[in-house]
């Protein structure tokens with residue numbers, strides 16, 4: 226089973242090494258901390274927190290990163306930097322899946338988000354679930370009921386799911402995920418002045434998917450993991466269809482209102498739900514392996 230401080234005997238310095246690396250990376254590239262939050266979601270929700278997301282295509286494995294649900298995922302190469310620091314002190318001891326979990330928990334406070342106490346002891350999987358990703362990661366215009374049922378299936382209730390998507394208080398969205406709400410006509414649930422701003426960010430109805438055309442999720446506190454997301458969606462400034470619907474759906478609106486009014490409550494729910502997500506169906510004991518290179522299964 227997962228436990229607090231799993232590496233106490235085998236690599237007692239592991240949590241500190243990860244904390245240090247996450248901090249150093251954040252100082253160089255602030256967006257890395259944003260990425261660690263999303264990386265945990267995209268790894269853990271798909272079957273298991275098993276670092277399947279990190280596998281690159283090789284020897285019959287097709288990387289999960291080839292799924293368009295993982296579009297825009299960035300900074301995974303810096304996981305290799307964290308792993309290298311661990312390998313230097315404790316070779317083949319700390320799993321890539323635990324690096325994902327602890328990076329997210331160390332990244333959150335750097336963004337002004339909550340502290341989260343995460344267990345360790347996850348082992349790394351040996352397969353990619355690329356064919357099943359769309360069952361687990363909703364599309365940007367998914368319905369609220371499908372969004373809630375996916376989270377329910379991993380033990381996250383409505384309140385927790387509303388808190389988790391509050392991660393859209395940091396980071397960015399590429400224009401491909403927004404233009405349907407701007408062209409040919411503006412989505413009436415979008416604030417008109419905000420729509421004009423977004424059209425400036427995304428001037429074409431058919432953006433080049435590889436061009437770096439994007440808008441920040443939250444223009445007010447761009448790099449702060451706070452409850453501004455809920456204030457934005459209540460003001461009709463949600464970027465994705467699903468963000469905007471969260472504010473109006475009967476099941477989620479009461480929590481949106483509560484989180485918009487109370488950052489401490491948002492943080493408590495966000496931390497609670499992230500911990501549940503981080504414990505989704507892990508490989509433990511002798512299952513899986515400790516990868517030597519997070520990008521490939523061991524030979």
Ligand code: HEM
Nearest residue numbers: 259262263266297363364365389390392396397398399402
């Ligand atoms: C379940 C419904 C969700 C949907 C449909 C969704 C969809 C998206 C989309 C389309 C983007 C923009 C990608 C791009 O264009 O570059 C994005 C970004 C992001 N998402 Fe979500 N998301 C969801 C939930 C979550 C959750 C639960 C978390 C974390 C707990 C999360 C964290 C993030 C972060 C941090 C970014 C910004 C990434 C960056 O700036 O590099 N999302 N999401």
Ligand SMILES: [Ca+2]
Nearest residue numbers: 268273275277
């Ligand atoms: Ca996974």
Ligand SMILES: [Ca+2]
Nearest residue numbers: 394443446449
């Ligand atoms: Ca924010």
